[in-house]
Each structure stands twice: as structure tokens, then as C-alpha cells.
Amino acid sequence: MKFASEFRDPALARSLLSAIAARADAIGATRDKPLHIMEICGGHTHAIFRYGLDKLVHEGIEFIHGPGCPVCVLPMSRVDECIEIASRPEVIFTTFGDAMRVPGAKGSLLQAKARGADIRMVYSPLDALELARRNPGREVVFFGLGFETTTPSTALSILQAAREGLGNFSVFCNHITVPEPIRALLGDPDMVLDGFIGPGHVSMVIGIHPYDFIAAEFGKPIVVAGFEPTDLLQSVLMLLTQIADGRAEVENQYARVVPEHGNPASLAAIAEIYERRPSFEWRGLGEIDASGLKIRDGYGAWDAERKFGVGYGAGRAVQPEPEGCACGAVMTGRIKPTACPAFGHGCTPEMPLGALMVSSEGACAAYWQYGGARAAAE
Template sequence: MRYVEEFRDPKAAKALIAAIARVADQIGATAANPVRIMEICGGHTHAIFRYGLDKLVHEGIEFIHGPGCPVCVLPMARVDECIEIAERPEVIFATFGDAMRVPGAKGSLLQAKSRGADVRTVYSPLDALELARRNPDREVVFFGLGFETTTPSTALSIQLAAREGLTNFSVFCNHITVPPPIKALLDDPHMKLDGFVGPGHVSMVIGIHPYDFIAEDYGKPLVVAGFEPLDLLQSVLMVLQQIAEGRAEIENQYARVVPEHGNPVSIAAIADVYEPRPSFEWRGLGEIDASGLRIRDAYLDWDAETKFGIGYAAAGGRAHVEEPEGCACGSVMTGRMKPTQCPQFGRGCTPDTPLGALMVSSEGACAAYWTYGGARLIEAAE
């Protein structure tokens, strides 16, 4: 299959692994003093473990798993607010399947559905828009969730609803942006990061220049990467070569898909429908300035927060919900801890009984560890 098989070629992989080892030795990377490279995207985390790249590369390379799962970084209060909306009798609540089992303090959307809430899984916000057309006597609320990757499709759906005058459709907007949490991590004096593997899908929309500050202000290299094993290996090599040469630049390994300046149609739709929130809460990172998006005044008729007076639009402000005791999702998601270092991993927290989103999201780090290691990783940690 073109653009897949050539990026899984074993001979090419061995050559890249050997090149990584040579450069790692050159810069003095060891297991005791590793080069710490953060992959920002949860899809990259799963690819690393699916193909065993963490075991194949030089022992002086340590992958740090960043806040690259949009379901996982939502605080529990936002899940509770979803449930509060979904349990209103007039509402059909539409969501991506990834969010169904994410636990809040009031349970999950799947549990709310079992209690009688009309929660439906959709593949696109356009599916939710069609539900609104077919159910004019119901309020259809779409759980707008994700980084810049999914933001344009939600924006286009709101534009369509406005064009059609479809006022029984609204979006509970939880779209967030990648650059601000990277800055928050780099500003954390306790975080030691030497470079980044940048997100491929997000960069398809925004291009590579929103990351310029990482190199210019912090002197760290970032390489935007694809999702096949050779993509990731080449990206790690490119990061190491920058370090060896004393450079810090933003490079694009995924140029076959990612344009330098992004997708202008998507960027225009986002700019038309959304504006930055003054701040938005991230699990494990707290409130981060201008890291979330909210719906502009021109489209407030399609803003579920305003329509239902919930979340940041609630009277008296939104609530904060503490993580369950012993849950380390925040620490895992910000690279301070590996999943197996969480005392609940595989014990109090499993895919059947999750305490946090990282165990049930398809891009969660804990789900990656469980899927590709499971009990073996628990035994190794004991």
C-alpha cells in the first residue's frame, strides 16, 4: 500500500536505528543521562509502543509522553457538565465515541446513557447537524472536542447551522490548542526536555510556524512527524542531529502531508467561528491562558454554554472537580510520571474500571501501555 509499506520497511528501520545510536553516542546520551524527547501527540505515543520503538532505539533516548490526547486533558468538571446537559429531557447529546467512557465525578456519558439520557455516538459534527434537522422538536448538542485537527469541521457545522437558521443545534465547545500547553511545560522549572516530536494531524491544519517560539525562545528543536515507524525514527534522528550540531529549529519530517503554512480554508473557518478564551483548565496543568477556544458573539445562538448557562458561562463561574484519590492522570499526561509509576495502573484503574481518561481514550498513554504491555508492565514495575 503506497505511503504505508515504504514507511514500515525493516531494512530502512535498522539503518535509522543505527544512525540514532551513532548520534546518541556522539552527544554522550546514556541510560543514566538520557536525551528526553517529548512526543506531543497521543497517536505518536501509541505508535511508539505498537512498534516497540522505545525498546529499539538507543538506551540514551527517553520518550516523554506529553498532553497530546484531547479527551485526556479535559478536567473532570467538563465531563460532569456534558452529563448535566445530556440529562436534560429535551436534549439529544452527540459525541465522538472516544469520550463515552471518560469518567467524571458524576460517572461517564455511557453511564448517563444507561440512566436514560439520550446520548448518541457520531462520527462527525455533520452527523449531529443531521440529527437536528431530523428532530426539530429536540435540542441537539454536539460535544465539540479536540485540538486544531477537529476544530475546522465543528466550525463549518456551526456555519452551516447559521446559514440554515437551525437554532436547535448547538456545540458544547471544548476545542483546545497545542502551542500554549507546550509553553506551560517549558516554563515549568521541574520539567527537563531536550526536544519535541511535533504533532502531525494538528500541523496539517496550522502548519509548522506556530511552534517557532519553541526554538526561538527556549532553544529546543521540534520535528513535526508522521505516524509510521520510519516517520518517528527519522524524526528522532532529526532532533538528535540538531542537538549534536548545536541547532534549535522547527523542521517538518511529515512534509508529504503537512504544508508549511497549514490549510488556509480550515484556518479561515476557525478564525470566523472561534476566538481564544481568556483561559481554559487542563488536567494536570491547571488554567492556561488563551489555550482554549470559545464561540464568537456572532454565533452565540449555537453555543451550548450560553444556551444552557453552564461551564464558563454559568452564574458564579464554573466548578472545579478534584481527581479521584490516587489517580495520577495529570502527572502522566504532563510527562512527570510514566503510567506504570501510577499506583492505580492495572490495579484500581483498568480499561473495565477506569479512574481516568488516559486508560480509556484511544490516544491515552495508559491505554497504550496497557494495550502493548499490560500485566507484563505491572510485574516489571513491582
């Protein structure tokens, strides 16, 4: 398959693994004193486990799973607010499938649907727009969720709704940004990180320069990576080369897809529709300054928070994690999923306590599906 099979070539993978091992030995990385490399993106976490890269790389390399799953970092209070909006009889609430089973304090959207709320899974905000056109007597709300990858499509949908005058369409905006939580992690004295694998899809939109502070201020190398096995292996080798050379730079392994300065049309749509929130709550990280986006006043007619009086503008109660759930610690790389006392016992994909077990980018789901953890738990 063009643009996939060549990045899964076994001979190339073996060559990269040998080069990684030689470089790790030269640096002095060992099982007891490993280099800690954080893959920011949940898609990278799943690729690492799907292809067994965690077991194939040199024993002196330890992957740390970062907060790069937007469904997983959403606080429980925001899920509860989704349910509050969706439970109104005039509302058709639309969402991506990943978010349907994420638990809040009041249950999940799927459970709210079972109780009678009109909640529908969509594949794009354009699907929600079409529902609004077909149902002029109903309020259609789209759950705007995700990092910079999905932010432009939501912005363009709001622009289209404004052009058409679709007053029965609105967005419950929970879009967040990648650089700010990385800054928060690097400011934590307990976090030991030697380098970062940067997110490929996010970087398609924003480019590579928003990560400059990682190298310039904190002296850590970062390599933006693709999602195929040889992409990730080459990225690890590039990080080790920087460490061996005593360098800390932003490098782009995924240059075939990621432009240096991002996508101008997407960035323009984001700037038109959104502004920064003063702060936003992240599961496991707490409030992080300027890490969330909100809809600008000029497009307030399509802002579900204003329309229904929920969210940050209306005050809210922060909900603690369920007892026994360690999602926050897993998501910030402090522990592995298997160290959570609920993993595989009180928390499974069928009956999840936390979002990391149900999201397609969650670290716990990756361990369960690919890491052999399911068999161990059962």
C-alpha cells in the first residue's frame, strides 16, 4: 500500500533498531538508567504497542505516555455538562464515537442516550450541520472536542452556519492546545524526561515552531513523528543523536506531511472563530493557563455554553476522579496503566472507570489491546 508499506519495511526497521541500540550504548543508557522519551500523542502510544516497538527497542529506552488524548484529558465536569445539554427535550446532541462512553459523575453520554436523551454519533461537524438543516425546530449541538487537529473543522462549520444563518446549530467548545500542557509537565520537578516525540496530526495544522520553547527554554529535544513503525524508530534515533551530540532542537521527521509553518487556511479559520480561555481544567493536570479555546463574541450565537448557560461562564463544580481510578497519574506519565489498582479489575473497556480505557487513543486501551495486559488481568 503506497505511503504505508514502505514505512513498515522489516529490513529498514531492523537497521534502525541496530542504530538505536548502538547510539543508546554509546550514551550509556541501560535498563537501570534508561532514557525517558515521552510520546505526546495517543496515536503514537497505540502505534508503539501495536507494532511492539516498546519491546524491540534497546532496553535503555523507556517510553513515557503523555497527555495527547483529548478525550482522556477532558474533566468529568465537562462530560456532566454535555449530559445536561443533551437531556433538554429540544436538543439533538451530536458527538464523535470516542466520547460516547467516557464516564462523568452523572454517567456517560451513552447512558444518557439510554435514558431517552437524543444523542447521535457523527463523523464530522458537517453531519451536525446537516441535522440542523433537516430539523429546524430542534437545537442541534455539536460536541467540539480535540486538539488543534480537529479545531479547524469545527471552526469552518461555525463559519458555514453563520453564512447560512443556521440559528439552531451551536458548538459546545472543548478544544484544547498541545504546547501548554507540555510546558506544565516540564515545569514539574518530579518529571524526568529526556526528549519528546511530537504529535504528527497536530503539527500538520500548527507546524513545528510552537514547540521551540521545549528546546530553547528547557533544553529538551523534540522530533515531530509520523505514525508508521519506521517513522517512530527513526524519530527515536534522531532524538538519541541529538542527546549524544549535546543538542536540543525541534526536528521534523514527518516532513512528508507536516509543513514547517503549518496549514495557513486552518490557522486562519482558528484565529477567526476562537480565542484563548484564561485557563482550562485538564484531567490529571488541573487548571492550565491559556490551554483551552472558546468561541469569540462575534460568533456567540453559535456557542452552546452561552446558549444553554453551562460551562466556565456559569460556574461549575470540579468532580474528583472515581475512587481507585488513576487516570490522571497515567496520563501525565507518572505511572504505567498496569500500576493503576483498577486496571483490568474495576476498569475494563466494557465497564470503564476512566476515559483512558475507552478512548481509541487512551494509554490504558493500548495496554489492554496490544500489551498483553488483558490476558494478565483475566
